[in-house]
Amino acid sequence: MIDSKVKQALQSIVGPENYDDSKAGRLVYSYDATPQFQSMPDAVIAPRNREEISQIIKICNEYNIPIVPRGSGTNLCAGTCPTEGGLVLLFKHMNKILEVDEENLTVTVQPGVITLDMTKAVEAKGLFYPPDPSSMKISTIGGNINENSGGLRGLKYGVTRDYVMALEVVLANGEIIKTGGKLAKDVAGYDLTRLFVGSEGTLGIITEATLKLIPMPETKKTILALYQDLEAAARSVSSIIANKIIPTTLEFLDQPTIEAVEAFAQIGLPTDVKAILLIEQDGPEEIVKKDIDQIIEICKSEHAVSVQAAQSEEEAEALRTARRAALSALARLKPTTILEDATVPRSEIAKMVKAIEEIAKKYNLRICTFGHAGDGNLHPTCLTDVRDHDEIERVEKAFEEIFEKAIELGGTITGEHGVGVMKAPYLEMKLGPAGIAAMQAIKTSLDPNNIMNPGKVFAKDSRKRVVVSK
Amino acid sequence: MIDSKVKQALQSIVGPENYDDSKAGRLVYSYDATPQFQSMPDAVIAPRNREEISQIIKICNEYNIPIVPRGSGTNLCAGTCPTEGGLVLLFKHMNKILEVDEENLTVTVQPGVITLDMTKAVEAKGLFYPPDPSSMKISTIGGNINENSGGLRGLKYGVTRDYVMALEVVLANGEIIKTGGKLAKDVAGYDLTRLFVGSEGTLGIITEATLKLIPMPETKKTILALYQDLEAAARSVSSIIANKIIPTTLEFLDQPTIEAVEAFAQIGLPTDVKAILLIEQDGPEEIVKKDIDQIIEICKSEHAVSVQAAQSEEEAEALRTARRAALSALARLKPTTILEDATVPRSEIAKMVKAIEEIAKKYNLRICTFGHAGDGNLHPTCLTDVRDHDEIERVEKAFEEIFEKAIELGGTITGEHGVGVMKAPYLEMKLGPAGIAAMQAIKTSLDPNNIMNPGKVFAKDSRKRVVVSK
Numbered sequence: 008m009i010d011s012k013v014k015q016a017l018q019s020i021v022g023p024e025n026y027d028d029s030k031a032g033r034l035v036y037s038y039d040a041t042p043q044f045q046s047m048p049d050a051v052i053a054p055r056n057r058e059e060i061s062q063i064i065k066i067c068n069e070y071n072i073p074i075v076p077r078g079s080g081t082n083l084c085a086g087t088c089p090t091e092g093g094l095v096l097l098f099k100h101m102n103k104i105l106e107v108d109e110e111n112l113t114v115t116v117q118p119g120v121i122t123l124d125m126t127k128a129v130e131a132k133g134l135f136y137p138p139d140p141s142s143m144k145i146s147t148i149g150g151n152i153n154e155n156s157g158g159l160r161g162l163k164y165g166v167t168r169d170y171v172m173a174l175e176v177v178l179a180n181g182e183i184i185k186t187g188g189k190l191a192k193d194v195a196g197y198d199l200t201r202l203f204v205g206s207e208g209t210l211g212i213i214t215e216a217t218l219k220l221i222p223m224p225e226t227k228k229t230i231l232a233l234y235q236d237l238e239a240a241a242r243s244v245s246s247i248i249a250n251k252i253i254p255t256t257l258e259f260l261d262q263p264t265i266e267a268v269e270a271f272a273q274i275g276l277p278t279d280v281k282a283i284l285l286i287e288q289d290g291p292e293e294i295v296k297k298d299i300d301q302i303i304e305i306c307k308s309e310h311a312v313s314v315q316a317a318q319s320e321e322e323a324e325a326l327r328t329a330r331r332a333a334l335s336a337l338a339r340l341k342p343t344t345i346l347e348d349a350t351v352p353r354s355e356i357a358k359m360v361k362a363i364e365e366i367a368k369k370y371n372l373r374i375c376t377f378g379h380a381g382d383g384n385l386h387p388t389c390l391t392d393v394r395d396h397d398e399i400e401r402v403e404k405a406f407e408e409i410f411e412k413a414i415e416l417g418g419t420i421t422g423e424h425g426v427g428v429m430k431a432p433y434l435e436m437k438l439g440p441a442g443i444a445a446m447q448a449i450k451t452s453l454d455p456n457n458i459m460n461p462g463k464v465f466a467k468d469s470r471k472r473v474v475v476s477k
Numbered sequence: 478m479i480d481s482k483v484k485q486a487l488q489s490i491v492g493p494e495n496y497d498d499s500k501a502g503r504l505v506y507s508y509d510a511t512p513q514f515q516s517m518p519d520a521v522i523a524p525r526n527r528e529e530i531s532q533i534i535k536i537c538n539e540y541n542i543p544i545v546p547r548g549s550g551t552n553l554c555a556g557t558c559p560t561e562g563g564l565v566l567l568f569k570h571m572n573k574i575l576e577v578d579e580e581n582l583t584v585t586v587q588p589g590v591i592t593l594d595m596t597k598a599v600e601a602k603g604l605f606y607p608p609d610p611s612s613m614k615i616s617t618i619g620g621n622i623n624e625n626s627g628g629l630r631g632l633k634y635g636v637t638r639d640y641v642m643a644l645e646v647v648l649a650n651g652e653i654i655k656t657g658g659k660l661a662k663d664v665a666g667y668d669l670t671r672l673f674v675g676s677e678g679t680l681g682i683i684t685e686a687t688l689k690l691i692p693m694p695e696t697k698k699t700i701l702a703l704y705q706d707l708e709a710a711a712r713s714v715s716s717i718i719a720n721k722i723i724p725t726t727l728e729f730l731d732q733p734t735i736e737a738v739e740a741f742a743q744i745g746l747p748t749d750v751k752a753i754l755l756i757e758q759d760g761p762e763e764i765v766k767k768d769i770d771q772i773i774e775i776c777k778s779e780h781a782v783s784v785q786a787a788q789s790e791e792e793a794e795a796l797r798t799a800r801r802a803a804l805s806a807l808a809r810l811k812p813t814t815i816l817e818d819a820t821v822p823r824s825e826i827a828k829m830v831k832a833i834e835e836i837a838k839k840y841n842l843r844i845c846t847f848g849h850a851g852d853g854n855l856h857p858t859c860l861t862d863v864r865d866h867d868e869i870e871r872v873e874k875a876f877e878e879i880f881e882k883a884i885e886l887g888g889t890i891t892g893e894h895g896v897g898v899m900k901a902p903y904l905e906m907k908l909g910p911a912g913i914a915a916m917q918a919i920k921t922s923l924d925p926n927n928i929m930n931p932g933k934v935f936a937k938d939s940r941k942r943v944v945v946s947k
Binding site (some may be wrong): 016053096108109110111112133154155157161162165166168169180182183184185186188189190191192193194196197198199201202204205206210221222245248249251252253286291293294297350353354378381382383384400410417418419420421422423424426430434437438439441442443444445446448449450451452453464 | 550578579580581582602624625627631632635636638639648650652653654655656658660661662663664665666667668669671672674675676680691692693715718721722723750761763764767820821822824849851852853854869886887888889890891892893894896897900904907908909911912913914915916918919920921922923
């Protein structure tokens with residue numbers, strides 16, 4: 008509960024119309040896209056600029072009020088669920104594209120800009136922002152930066168982190184700092200820019216960002232390779248890279264996912280194959296042609312049962328849309344869908360997919376797997392029902408084993424979804440106690456009162472997954 | 478002074494042959510490549526593995542002994558000068574290339590590996606490690622990582638930071654942590670990998686690194702464009718990028734630098750032009766040809782007085798070598814050479830070069846400018862004599878104005894050399910007090926006793942440049 012004096016102070020900063028502590032208003036922001044997590048905030052606040060954010064944070068710091076920055080809430084780690092109450096901070100007034108700089112190849116945005124809107128704005132000028140999280144139609148750039156979002160083009164182009172050049176951040180003490188610049192090279196002190204990227208709102212509130220752009224690739228081609236054998240698909244992935252080709256996209260779908268996607272999207276995917284690779288290459292026309300021809304040869308020699316190139320941009324777009332729809336398609340099948348993002352080195356994909364299959368069998372669960380094969384970022388997705396307590400317990404055990412296996416293969420517990428509340432209990436598997444302690448020390452040094460999105464990244468206890476709602 | 482009990486403990490860790498506190502031994506490590514800085518360490522220590530480093534650090538932490546990790550000491554910010562005494566830590570026993578992983582496109586190295594040796598080892602397998610600091614023939618990878626080294630290929634390929642995927646680090650408390658992995662995507666907690674990159678040995682000792690590789694570009698072409706007008710050269714740079722071409726290298730030399738380089742290297746550079754651009758493109762044969770043709774057209778239309786393509790790899794290599802020799806060539810002319818790396822957004826290069834010329838005139842100094850025009854990373858280089866106190870005072874004032882101008886143009890005080898001792902007094906210009914305070918908080922959280930390369934990055938006082946040796 009926020010006491011009335013503090014409420015008044017907050018309202019006087021943002022105006023009463025931008026402060027909502029009604030039950031209905033709070034309920035809307037009590038959850039995000041992550042299943043199984045819900046908790047009521049004390050109020051929802053929508054500041055209009057960085058100075059207002061600075062003033063809000065100073066009050067939060069004085070009265071120990073948690074503050075949870077939130078874009079569109081599309082994250083899958085309960086990163087924007089206000090598990091400890093406090094204020095949910097919205098960026099609906101801070102949603103402008105401030106500048107597209109064609110000379111320095113940058114775009115400067117406020118955090119509330121929708122990713123796809125920005126992408127379209129820069130593409131209109133022949134420029135390209137590669138990170139493309141599946142949620143990009145509704146996610147915000149601020150959210151992408153806080154979560155260090157990945158996407159389908161990560162293999163060739165990297166992730167959000169690789170495109171953030173400068174940030175403006177309000178720290179927990181209310182100070183406003185600027186990091187980086189429109190600079191390809193800058194070694195003036197520690198790399199705070201990349202420390203804030205992916206810090207999930209636990210170190211500061213990002214109020215502006217300058218992102219790197221690249222020239223728009225001239226053309227793009229899409230192919231679909233079908234396999235009756237999982238390992239042949241994985242071998243194709245390795246063989247493409249070993250042949251020194253880095254495709255833009257190298258996506259994998261297993262049979263259960265293919266079935267679900269086809270039932271949902273009806274674009275004529277064959278449902279009787281064991282695995283599909285969706286492969287794209289972009290770049291100059293002649294290079295794309297050469298690469299795609301070579302990729303087709305490689306897939307065939309690795310015993311793909313069929314390799315087809317999309318005959319038109321419409322056909323290619325249908326394939327991409329189908330892949331992007333995988334989660335939605337699977338989500339229709341059972342009441343609860345738990346999507347994970349265990350990630351391994353590319354060379355270990357076949358082992359990891361096999362392990363997931365075995366673990367699913369062991370715990371008698373339905374787990375479908377799809378994901379970014381080229382960068383080892385898999386999405387084992389469990390179709391379950393949160394009301395079936397016995398099954399949910401098995402789900403938890405299964406995912407713990409999946410994470411263990413990923414770590415054993417040199418991987419990580421989360422490739423692109425973030426830690427949030429959901430993965431916090433598992434973080435120590437990846438980092439060890441000394442790694443966690445180092446991160447915790449940094450957190451405490453920048454946010455001594457733990458007001459910035461508390462309860463995220465660092466586990467309060469070893470309780471896994473099942474969260475009791477407030 | 479290290480007391481005899483502590484000395485015994487240190488010797489028992491590394492063996493007496495790897496501990497040197499003789500005057501001659503210490504003198505060798507009392508300075509690095511940075512002019513004007515010298516200070517004696519108490520001893521020099523050469524551990525054989527991470528466990529020994531961990532034990533050494535625990536002792537340093539207990540007895541408050543500064544520890545200065547040092548590769549080849551080629552940095553230009555006095556980053557490895559032991560200004561507060563203590564131990565200089567060498568990596569001469571930790572200089573192995575541990576693995577080239579052709580499937581995951583990574584190389585794993587110990588910190589003492591010479592950059593060029595690693596580059597050659599991966600190139601032998603058709604792979605490519607793009608960062609190429611001018612010192613790469615003698616610098617170590619550990620040093621490159623600690624300084625986040627740049628180089629001539631930064632425009633297209635980025636800097637060291639963009640290639641570090643995983644680190645093993647011994648923290649100030651002696652704990653050994655591992656960050657990242659052979660993973661294109663990993664969001665398990667804060668990005669410690671990139672926090673350590675460029676932290677100049679102030680946060681921990683890097684004991685192993687896994688670096689990202691890319692396929693070796695098929696071919697490379699080099700051209701030289703000559704200008705009678707500085708701004709025409711700068712306009713060419715902007716115009717190339719605006720035409721959506723990102724060359725590998727886009728180097729700039731002003732007339733005084735050209736003269737010095739030609740006198741030194743004698744490769745037939747014309748010494749009567751105002752500026753030279755050295756431009757390279759790499760990639761698939763057909764694309765390089767297309768890009769180079771277009772670049773030649775652009776340079777001509779921006780009034781280059783001559784544009785020539787290197788006719789052979791030997792000729793191209795001679796041009797590259799000439800550019801790399803700029804610092805050595807200039808260093809011959811006067812007893813003291815002070816090389817800076819003020820960096821601005823690409824669009825501001827012409828303004829910055831002009832400002833440097835005016836400042837040199839104002840303070841009656843000889844400042845030559847060359848550098849990486851494509852990424853705005855200039856190297857104004859002052860030819861002076863440290864014994865001429867009056868002139869040195871003017872040099873200091875001039876560089877302060879140069880840094881101020883760079884900041885005013887949206888730039889930074891250091892693009893690739895690091896802060897060290899040398900730039901520490903200027904860091905606040907770039908970061909402001911709140912930015913410095915945030916970095917200092919992080920430093921203190923990870924190294925509460927300030928034993929890790931103390932005196933670097935953070936200024937003790939506002940005294941600029943002139944350092945009284947111990």
